[in-house]
Amino acid sequence: MAEPADLAVLQVLALRATLLGAIRRFFDERDFVEVETPAIVPSPGLDVHLAAFEVNTSQGEPVGWLATSPEYQMKRLLSTGAQRIFQLCRSYRAEEHGRHHEREFTMLEWYRANATSDDVIRDTEELVAVVANALDQPAPEVQPPWQRLTVDEALQFHANVELDAIVNDEEQFFRVWAEKVQPRLGNERPIVVTDWPSSMASLARLKPNGMADRFEAFFRGVEICNGFGELTDAAEQRRRFEQDRSERRAAGSPVYPIDERFLDDLERGMPESGGNALGVDRLLMLLVGADSIQAVMPFPEERL
Amino acid sequence: MADTSDIKKGFKMLLDGVPFAVVDHQFVKPGKGQAFIRTRIKNMMSGAVIDRTFKSGEKLEKADTEERTMQYLYPEGDSRVFMDTRSYEQISLTNEQLGDNVHYLLDGTEVDIMLFEGRPIGVTPPTFVELLVTETEPGFKGDTSSNTTKPAMCETGLQVNVPLFVNAGDKLKVDTRTGAYVERVKG
Numbered sequence: 001m002a003e004p005a006d007l008a009v010l011q012v013l014a015l016r017a018t019l020l021g022a023i024r025r026f027f028d029e030r031d032f033v034e035v036e037t038p039a040i041v042p043s044p045g046l047d048v049h050l051a052a053f054e055v056n057t058s059q060g061e062p063v064g065w066l067a068t069s070p071e072y073q074m075k076r077l078l079s080t081g082a083q084r085i086f087q088l089c090r091s092y093r094a095e096e097h098g099r100h101h102e103r104e105f106t107m108l109e110w111y112r113a114n115a116t117s118d119d120v121i122r123d124t125e126e127l128v129a130v131v132a133n134a135l136d137q138p139a140p141e142v143q144p145p146w147q148r149l150t151v152d153e154a155l156q157f158h159a160n161v162e163l164d165a166i167v168n169d170e171e172q173f174f175r176v177w178a179e180k181v182q183p184r185l186g187n188e189r190p191i192v193v194t195d196w197p198s199s200m201a202s203l204a205r206l207k208p209n210g211m212a213d214r215f216e217a218f219f220r221g222v223e224i225c226n227g228f229g230e231l232t233d234a235a236e237q238r239r240r241f242e243q244d245r246s247e248r249r250a251a252g253s254p255v256y257p258i259d260e261r262f263l264d265d266l267e268r269g270m271p272e273s274g275g276n277a278l279g280v281d282r283l284l285m286l287l288v289g290a291d292s293i294q295a296v297m298p299f300p301e302e303r304l
Numbered sequence: 305m306a307d308t309s310d311i312k313k314g315f316k317m318l319l320d321g322v323p324f325a326v327v328d329h330q331f332v333k334p335g336k337g338q339a340f341i342r343t344r345i346k347n348m349m350s351g352a353v354i355d356r357t358f359k360s361g362e363k364l365e366k367a368d369t370e371e372r373t374m375q376y377l378y379p380e381g382d383s384r385v386f387m388d389t390r391s392y393e394q395i396s397l398t399n400e401q402l403g404d405n406v407h408y409l410l411d412g413t414e415v416d417i418m419l420f421e422g423r424p425i426g427v428t429p430p431t432f433v434e435l436l437v438t439e440t441e442p443g444f445k446g447d448t449s450s451n452t453t454k455p456a457m458c459e460t461g462l463q464v465n466v467p468l469f470v471n472a473g474d475k476l477k478v479d480t481r482t483g484a485y486v487e488r489v490k491g
Contacts, residue, residue: 049338095360096339098331171359174337179357182334200336216335226335 007290009298015135016296019284020088022134023108026127032084032110037073039090040064043259045071046244047202051095052256053103065256066092069277070109071203072262075230078113078273079265086110088280099292100222102300106280113271117204117213117229120274121146121192124217124225128190128283137287141189146217149185150195158184167197185218192217203237204228219286227276234266306364308341316348316367319356323348323367323420331360348418349425370419371428376409384409386417397424407462408433408480429480434489435459437474440466453485 007015024034044052044065052065067073069091077085091107112119125144132139152163159180166172185191194215196204201212205228213229231237241258248255281293294300306317315326324345333339339360346353348369358364374386374395383396384406395417399406401424408429409415416428440456453465456476464478466485475489 047336049333049336096331096333101331101333171338174334175340175357175359177334177337178332178340178342179355182332202336223335 007288007295012296012298015284015288016298018135019131019280022131023086023088023127023280025134026130027084027086027110030084030123032086033082035074035077035082035085035087037067037070037077037087037089039067039092041067041072041259043072043257043262044068044092046241046248046256046258048244048247048251048253050093051253053092053094054254068093069107071275071277072259074109074111074275075203075270075273076262076265078111078230079268079270082111083113084111097301099294100282100285102281102293102297104301105293108278108280109275111230111273111275113273115274116272117194117215117227117274120227120276121215121217124192124227124276124278125190127278128224128287131283132287135284135287137289139287142219142287146190146192148192148194150211151193151197152195154181154185154193163197167199170199173197182218182223183221186220186222190217190219190224201231201240202228203231203240205231205233222282222286223279224282224286225276225278227274230270230273230275232266232270232272234263237266238263306366308358308360308362308364310364310366311341311343311358316369317345318365318367319345323369323425324356327353333360348420368421371416372419373414374417376411376413376415378411386415389414395424397427401425402427404483405429405480407458407460407483408435408478409460410435431480432477432486433480434475434477435462435464437466437470437472437476440470440472442471 040055040063042064045068050068052068054065055063057063070087070089074085074087087109089107090104092104094103097103125146128142129144132142155161155163159176161176166176192215195211196214198206198210198212201214204212204214207213216226217224245255281296284296285293288296290296294302311326311329313326317324325348326343327346328344330342331339332342341358341360343356343358344353345356372388375389377385377387380396383398384402385394385396387394405427417424418426435458437456438459441454452468454468456464456466456470458464464476464485466476470488477486477489479486
């Protein structure tokens, strides 16, 4: 591993070019099609703690929002028959800024039709090992398979508290998670955390055990991706959107519209699918041993 | 009223009536969860450093602190008297409040004094001070390279480990952050 360093801009761009090339090769070899979806969208995502940039014309007419992830449009492609798709794009989150956050960042998102979350977890493990090699950082610790842990196990192991005891108090859950659990996840090797509470299912389906079919991978205390066995039930998806909207209203957050075309396409039928969204800047940061994503971006906000 | 968006290194806030200064901070936002600011903060009264996590957007009370440059004048009982070089206002700090810094005070030394709600709570001396050696074992001629050190007593009562070639009457440059010998000052 390289020493943490503020890498010179050309070196950063060379690393990124290598990384992006390796990602494209990885998916190409597995018969994925690279797709493009718009940055300006009619609904930027309804997750309660997401803040989007509103886009207006010069006359102040609202046009839409910058996408916080390309999820809705990529899933609409699955409904139209796409089998394996991936996208490298910028995503935008208006109120996230810190060593592991930038308001504009690079997202890798991919979907497999007729597949499960296990399939995309395997993709993730292989992808990280392959790109580490391509970057000349063949870290033995990232070789698959990665350890798996449920949310409940992670809480018990690192914070000595059971999920049941805090699942109904979301602020308490995330405080414990942020303070005690996440900083210790994946310190030696990447780790996959599964079985999130159904209240945090977002766009994941529920598993037979009642937990969300959602996973996140962590490496050295940093979340690198968030994936789902996708929810394909349009009625359930609408119910969750309405729930998110009422929570946003109660919190005084902007209440974004529901993407009706996305729900229409779900209604028409989306195959059982697995999908994952991975933070490209964070992955690069971790693989080259930098201590912030800004160190591996050519023009982070603070140097713009 | 401030909030968590004001947090940066050195930001001073009041928690349960005690002033704290931010040493380090990080924005954290678990996956689909709400955002927090994880901080490491220093109790400005006791010097103790603790970890504290704030909810993003949480209101914070700014600590009423002010740092003023003052000149050391003279000792008075268990205290030391300083003067604001602009207003000529005088204040005194007890030796206990000054801690080790008491050993870096010479006539006229300029220090930064931290005031909390108008009362002095701490002092930052210059990073380097020059102190006269009053007492040390005689040096050995020619021994200038060895790592061996010996104790030396300075005019302010500070004891420093010095190389063997240092003699009583020499002037030393001392790092006040560590209390360590830096070099012998010529002249």
